[in-house]
Amino acid sequence: MDFKKKVQERDLNAENVFVASLLAGLNEFGVLNQGIINLTGARIGEFLFQYAVTKGFKIDPDLPTEDQVKEAVNFLNEHLRIGQLSIEFSVDGFFLRIVSSTCRFCPKGVGGAELEGTLCPFPKLIERFLERACCSKVVVVPEGIDKKILVKKEGFCIIHYRYIK
Incomplete structure (x- = not known):
């Protein structure tokens, strides 16, 4: 798919292209892998939580856990415009599903990274954000x-994701 079509179909903005191509470029030069992204993602999640609090975001601690998770993930998606996502809850946790072709930060899909695995910051970013927000x-x-x-x-x-006590 040509880049113009990606921009149109994913409704990309300059920030999306910047982040995705930065991650892809760092990987191309051999200075980035999923392990580093995991550490960085957790740090980003912490800063995004501080940003959320600054913007007045607060989750009611009396809400059921599922509602707290939904509110936190929805906040992130509304402010970052990650893409189309859904949450499927289970007894001990939940599955977050992002429609791959809609993710606006994908180093492969947007940034053109040539790699076997992933460079996704969202697993640990969301883990840390939920840890702080819920x-x-x-x-x-x-x-x-x-x-x-x-x-x-x-x-x-x-x-x-799994809930821990």
Whole structure:
């Protein structure tokens, strides 16, 4: 797909292109991998929480955990415009599903990164943001034999979170 079509279909703005191509470029030069992105994503989640508080964001601690998670994820998506996403709750956590073709920060889909894995900041970014914003703690659950924190499946980027006590 040509770049003009990507911009139109994903409704990209300059910030999206900047972030995605920065991540892709750093990877291309060999100074970035998913491990570094995980550490950086957690730091970004902390700063985004501080930004949210500055903007008056606060979650009612009396809300059910599912509602707290929804509010926090919706805040992030409204302010970052990540893409089309949904949350599927389970007994001990939830799955966050991002429609891959709509993510505005994807180093592959937007930034043109040539890599086998991912460079997605959202698993740890969201983990830290939820840790700070919600009353319940969550952790990313690595999946599969290779223990990836983001699994691409059937047009979705899927991140599994588990509640911890």
